[in-house]
Amino acid sequence: MKIAVQGIRKHFGALTVLDDVSLDVTSGDLVALLGPSGSGKTTLLRIIAGLEFPEAGSVWFGEENVADRPARDRRVGFVFQHYALFRHMNVLENVAFGMRVKARHERPAETEIQRRVFDLLRLVQLDGLAGRMPTQISGGQRQRVALARALAVGPRVLLLDEPFGALDSRVRKELRRWLRRLHEELRLTTLFVTHDQEEALELADRVVVLNRGKIEQVGSTDELYERPATPFVFDFLGDTNVLPAELAGRQLTLPGAQQSLAIDSIHPSGPVDVYVRPGDLRLAEAGHPGVEALITSVQRTGPIVRATADTLVGGTHLSIELPHLHHDVPHFRAGATVRLRLMQFSVFPHSERAARPSTLEAPVLIGRERERSEEDPQDEQHG
Amino acid sequence: MSAATSATPGVPATPRRAHPRAATYDPTWVRVLLIGAALSFLGLFLVLPLVTVFIEAFSKGAAVYGEAIREPTALAAIRLTLLVAAISVPANTIFGIAAAWAITKFDFRGKSLLITAIDLPLAVSPVVSGLIFVLLFGAQGLFGPWLMAHGIKIIFAVPGILIATTFITFPFVARELIPVMQELGTEEEEAATSLGASGWQTFRRVTLPNVRLGLLYGVVLLNARAMGEFGAVSVVSGHIRGMTNTMPLHVEILYNEYQGAAAFAVASLLALLAIATLAAKTLLEWRMGRRAKEGHA
16 A cells, blocks of 8 residues: 655644655555654654644545544554553454454454464464463564554554564564565555664665654665765764865865865855765875874774774864774874875765754755775775 | 552552562561551551441340341431442442543643542542532522422432532542553553554453553442541431431431440441452452463463
C-alpha cells in the first residue's frame, strides 16, 4: 500500500511539532524516519497510525484519505517502543487480540484464530512460547510478540516506533537483520522511527531525515552521504569538521591555502562553511591544495587511528581518522605540522552557528566538490 | 502484573527471602522490635476491641443476642443498611471508574478542580456534609418548598440517607484507581485501538483487567464506609425506628437506652459484615492470582 502525507501541521501548545510536512512512501518500501529527539518523527508516525490527529493536512493510504478515520478503522500494524503488550494476557492471547475483537460476522472461528496465531508465532520464531506471560520472556521476544500481534490483523502498513530502542546492542543488531529479512518476505509497506543513523542506514530502503518538525532530506543511504542537502543532514549522519572558507565564483579558498579548489558552485560568492568528515582528511601531496594544521594528539583505538589538529590559519579544531595501516599514519605525530587534503566535502553558506550545525535554520547546499585519489585504494573503506 | 500489585495498598508484598547476608539485612533485635511493635499495636487497637464487641454481645447469653437481632426494628435497620450499600456501592464504583478514567486519560480544563472535588467528602466532617443536605432538601431548605409541593420527601427519609451515604463514599474508588491508572499509562489502550478494538472492548478487555486489584480494594473500602457511615446519615435520617435507622444509628440508640448487650449484638453483626467483605476480597484476590498463574503454565 502506497502511503502519502500532505501538508501535515501539528502543535503541542505553543510548540510546533510538525510544520507543513509532506512525504510519499512507495508501496513495499521500508522507510526510516530519522531525527533527534523532538524532531517530530514519532508524532508523524502516530498521525499516520491515527493515534494523533493533525491540525492541517491529509494522510493517504493508496487512493483513500484516512485523515479523519480513527485508528481502529485504519488497519495499521503499530509496534510501540515499549511493546505495550497486554500484561494480563499470555503470548497467544496478545497475538489473538486483534482477531478476537472483530465484529462477529468478520471474526474467524476460534480454531482458525489459534491456527493463525501459531503461524505468526512461527514466523517471528517464537513457537513454543504461546503460553508465556509477557513478564516471562526477554525484551527481544516481547518485541517479536508485539510484531506478531500487529501482523495478526492483516495490516495495510506496518509502523514501528523506535523498534529496537529498549534492547541491548547485540540483540538490536540481530533483530535488525531479522526484520530486514522479514520485510523482504512480506513486502509490507513499513515505516520505522529511529534516532540511530546506523540503524536507519542499514535497515531502510529510504531514509527521511527530520529536524524540528521539518523534513531535511529524503533519500537512500548513498544519496544522504554523497549529497547531503543541509548541514544538519551532514552533521547528523556522522562526525563532522567545519572549516570556514571563501568562495569566489567557482573557486573555493581554504584558510591559509595557496591554491584554490574548483567546485560546481550554484551560489553567489562570499564566506562559506566547508563540511568534511574526519575520515576524509588525508595528507596532501605536493601540487594539491591543502590546509596546514598542527597535530595536537594521536591516539589509536582499535583499527582506527584518531588525530586532532588545529589549522595554522584560523585555529579551527579538526578531527582526523585513518585506518591504522594507512601510509599517512607515520606522518601524524603530536607537534608535527601537516598539510591536509579534503578528499570529499560539502559546502554550505556560512552560518554563525556552524559550530553546532544542528541548530541551523534549514540552509541550502550551494556546491559540492568530490575528489578521490585513484592511487590510494585504502581510502575506499572510508569513502 | 507487578506494577498493578505494587501500586495497590493492602496487597502483601513478595516475602523477603531469608538470606542472612542481604544488603538490607537488619540485626535481630531491630526486627523483633519492629514486628513486636506492629503486632502489639494491631492487637491493642484492632483485635482487642473486636473481641470485646463479641464478648459484650454474648454477655447475657445467646438468647438475648438472638432476640436483639431478630427484633423488628433491628431487622429494618439491617435491611436499610444493606439497601444503602446495594445502591451507593455500584453507583460510586461507576462514578469512580469514570472519574479516574477522565483524569488519567484525558487533558481538559477543570481537571485539577475535579481532582480536588473528589477529595472534598474526605476533607469535610461528615456532620457538615449531612447539614449541607438538610440545608438543600430540608423543609426550610433551598429546594424544600418545591419538594414538599410535589410530595417528595428526602430529609428524614430513605432518599436522604442514600444521598448522604453516596456523597460520603464518593472518593474511595477514584482515589484507588487514579494512581494505578496513571502508572499504567495509555500505551496498552492505544495498542488495543490500533488493533481494531472499540472503546468498550478496550475498557473491558485491557483497562479493567489491569486495574482490577485497585478497583477491588476501592470497592471494599467503599462498601465498608457505606455500611458504617454514622455522622452524615445521623443528621439526615431523623432516627425514626424501623424506618430511617441504619445499623450504626440503631446501635447508638440501643446503647443510649442502656441496652448494652443488644447494642453490642447489632454492632457485632456490623463487624461481621465488614469481616465478610474483607474475606470476599481476599478470596477474589486469591482466585485472580491463581488464574494469572495458570496462564503461566
